[in-house]
Amino acid sequence: MQPTSSLHALRKLLKERDLDGMIIPRADAHQSEDCSPNDNKLEFISNFDGSAGLALILADRALLFVDGRYQVQARQQVNLEEFEIHHLHDEPLHLWLRDNLPAGKRIAFEPLLMVNSQYESLRTSGCDLVAVNDDPLNTIWADRPAAPRGVVTQMPDEISGEPSAAKRARMAALLKEKGVDYLAITLLDNIAWLLNVRGSDVAMNPVAQSFALLKNDGEIEWFVDDAKLHQLDSTLLNSVSLQHHDSFLARCQQLAAGKRFSLDGDTAPVAVRIAVEAGGGEIVWQPDPITLVKANKNSAELEGYRACHIEDGVAWVNFLAWLSHEVPLREAAGNPVTELEAQEKQLAFRQQCDNFREQSFSTISAAAHNAAMCHYHSAPETNMAITTKAFYLNDSGGQYFNGTTDATRTLNFGQVDAQRRLHYTAVLRGFLALISLQFPQGTQGHQLDAFARRPLWEMGLDYDHGTGHGVGHCLFIHEAPHRLAKKVNPWPLLPGVIQTIEPGYYLEGSHGMRVENQVEIVASQPGFCKFASLTLIPIDLSAVEISLLSEQDIAWLDDYHQQVREILSPLVSGDARPWLIEATAPVRTQRA
Known part of the structure; x- marks a missing residue:
């Protein structure tokens, strides 16, 4: 195979920023299994298009970590002269870093693409994790697809089985029981379930890329591109506070002082933790309560x-x-x-x-x-x-x-x-x-x-x-x-x-x-x-x-x-x- 131009360009960028490597996950800001083409940085850098994995790009090595489903596929899709294939679970990244790199190596990551539990495990590796917030791959991804703007539609109450207002009241009561002020919702299916909406940003995944903040009194702020919402019922739109999609982290930081935020350490981007802590807020680490409630069907x-x-x-x-x-x-x-x-x-x-x-x-x-x-x-x-x-x-x-x-x-x-x-x-x-x-x-x-x-x-x-x-x-x-x-x-x-x-x-x-x-x-x-x-x-x-x-x-x-x-x-x-x-x-x- 020919050398991968994207890999060469990334290494050049890392050298310019005095970085020893970078972690490229198969993830978007919502930990979606299926990324939009705009978010699929792992495929861009490696040519691997499976639904789970991550790459570690170093100055002289490139490693692709995939689970057992993709061990064969990965070897067929990537340039094996450039990438080593490793098992995502049998040799976790934090252990590989600990055992193979000298302490203090500067490894870049994007806080919106990494969850807190992974961040904490990587901190044990001995490497210096360097947060980058400016989407560095965007500078080398010349033909990057545009961010999706799929239409959002209403899920009728007779099909969902419960009005959105009732769901929000139910979840708000759970927050009060826990002594929590806000629930930061980053999982797209949880937002879709809570608001009784379905989206079309990514094929075969009926969700809309967005974030939400649910307050313990039932009020909700929805961070979404309003160009997607023209088919929605005014009853729903009048019951939520619409915010610009990209203002989510700033809003978390703005509201944080003296407040307790519920975050799911296995699904919420570490960027949310950084924003809340920067604003003086306290984090309550617990599974997103919507996840379990949603799984028990009515x-x-x-x-x-x-x-x-x-x-x-x-x-x-x-x-x-x-x-x-x-x-x-x-x-x-x-x-x-x-x-x-x-x-x-x-x-x-x-x-x-x-x-x-x-x-x-x-x-x-x-x-x-x-x-x-x-x-x-x-x-x-x-x-x-x-x-x-x-x-x-x-x-x-x-x-x-x-x-x-x-x-x-x-x-x-x-x-x-x-x-x-x-x-x-x-x-x-x-x-x-x-x-x-x-x-x-x-x-x-x-x-x-x-x-x-x-x-x-x-x-x-x-x-x-x-x-x-x-x-x-x-x-x-x-x-x-x-x-x-x-x-x-x-x-x-x-x-x-x-x-x-x-x-x-x-x-x-x-x-x-x-x-x-x-x-x-x-x-x-x-x-x-x-x-x-x-x-x-x-x-x-x-x-x-x-x-x-x-x-x-x-x-x-x-x-x-x-x-x-x-x-x-x-x-x-x-x-x-x-x-x-x-x-x-x-x-x-x-x-x-």
């Missing part, structure tokens, strides 16, 4: 999830029926269906749904060894044929006006070798072990994670990603705070929480597989909960070693497929209905 939100999953299930079945017909036919004719064609066809089926708004994330349409990158996205240069000789993995979802969907299916259209069959069966058994589980109310996500991994662990295998995540209500596809993963997650799983269940397995250069349903946690026996599937999509059993499934596994699959068949068969296309009936046939008949 009855209107839950009804929306259930309804949009029916629409999404219809789109999936119409797509899978088409795919099952076309793949062998087109392969035999020498004109195979490709990854990109399949995802375009699937989107077309979703666009036929009445409440469909847009995709909820970029579709993972992955054939054969491409699926070994668990967050692979097809492109013209990687676009593979979907054939009868290899698995095809599809992970996709939709933003609907009444909810959000996310599901994965691994599909087989021909014969499968013994190794792949055992791997897929282990993934499915882990999925079934977890989704059929009854657990004490208040159990935490990390306490359940191993149920999904056990069948793989028994084979000496594992996967390097979480087992499940929260899903927003026409909001982010990955919603905090609940998560099913090895890492401790201290939040109780209660009725009304939405999660995914998605174990997988990935063998580089060979294959990747995942089975994912979105679920609602519901009450079960007294004091216990269980998962109720929202996803309504047949699970491909053609590559499963049925003899390895338990009676409980088979009972769950048969009950689930009966539910899918009964709900969707009157709604799918006439061409898809016979495929649906066959795809949901009882396992017991196959075992016999």
Whole structure:
């Protein structure tokens, strides 16, 4: 590869400022998983476009830290003659700095792009952290995209289930209980939920880039570009104090004297801490209370999830029926269906749904060894044929006006070798072990994670990603705070929480597989909960070693497929209905 001009320009800039290095995170001021092109500095400097990571640029070295999802992808996208690839969690940046750089090295960072918890960990590295507030990359990013100005729309109360004024009063009461004067809100989905608005600044993320300050009497200041607001209800606009987007930090400093500000150390930029402390304010470090309240869905939100999953299930079945017909036919004719064609066809089926708004994330349409990158996205240069000789993995979802969907299916259209069959069966058994589980109310996500991994662990295998995540209500596809993963997650799983269940397995250069349903946690026996599937999509059993499934596994699959068949068969296309009936046939008949 040719030397990266952006890397050369940044090093020149650092030398001019007497800096030894700079941290470039995959983050905006709101810690959004999906940055706008204007904010994606990590891709600009490295060419890596995954959703998590950071770079450390030094005078003579460049390091890219990514998690397990992106170890393969990063090595394909960046110039490996210039960048070293490291694991984001196995060798955290603060430890790398401590162990590899002499104390006192001047390392630059942008306070708006770094949260307080990361800042505090980096302070233990022995390096001198130098805050830069003038967006230094802007001087070397000649063709930088403009900041987004997407239209903001109202979320009707009948869909949100609670008026914004009531939400603000409820949250203000929590602030008073804590003896806090202001809550600084920097997470975009929390602002959208609190104000009952949805935005369009970043594709597939229905939020508006903005900040907010909620006072403990319920008054709120909203720091947002007012050019985005022309479609909003005057009732909302008259109930908030609109401020210029860029005045947020100055306003925090102006209000700070003698006041207590609630900040979330894991999500709020350290720039807010600096502003409040400079103004003489006191900081109360605690999780943003909106995050947990938002995650426990009300009855209107839950009804929306259930309804949009029916629409999404219809789109999936119409797509899978088409795919099952076309793949062998087109392969035999020498004109195979490709990854990109399949995802375009699937989107077309979703666009036929009445409440469909847009995709909820970029579709993972992955054939054969491409699926070994668990967050692979097809492109013209990687676009593979979907054939009868290899698995095809599809992970996709939709933003609907009444909810959000996310599901994965691994599909087989021909014969499968013994190794792949055992791997897929282990993934499915882990999925079934977890989704059929009854657990004490208040159990935490990390306490359940191993149920999904056990069948793989028994084979000496594992996967390097979480087992499940929260899903927003026409909001982010990955919603905090609940998560099913090895890492401790201290939040109780209660009725009304939405999660995914998605174990997988990935063998580089060979294959990747995942089975994912979105679920609602519901009450079960007294004091216990269980998962109720929202996803309504047949699970491909053609590559499963049925003899390895338990009676409980088979009972769950048969009950689930009966539910899918009964709900969707009157709604799918006439061409898809016979495929649906066959795809949901009882396992017991196959075992016999």
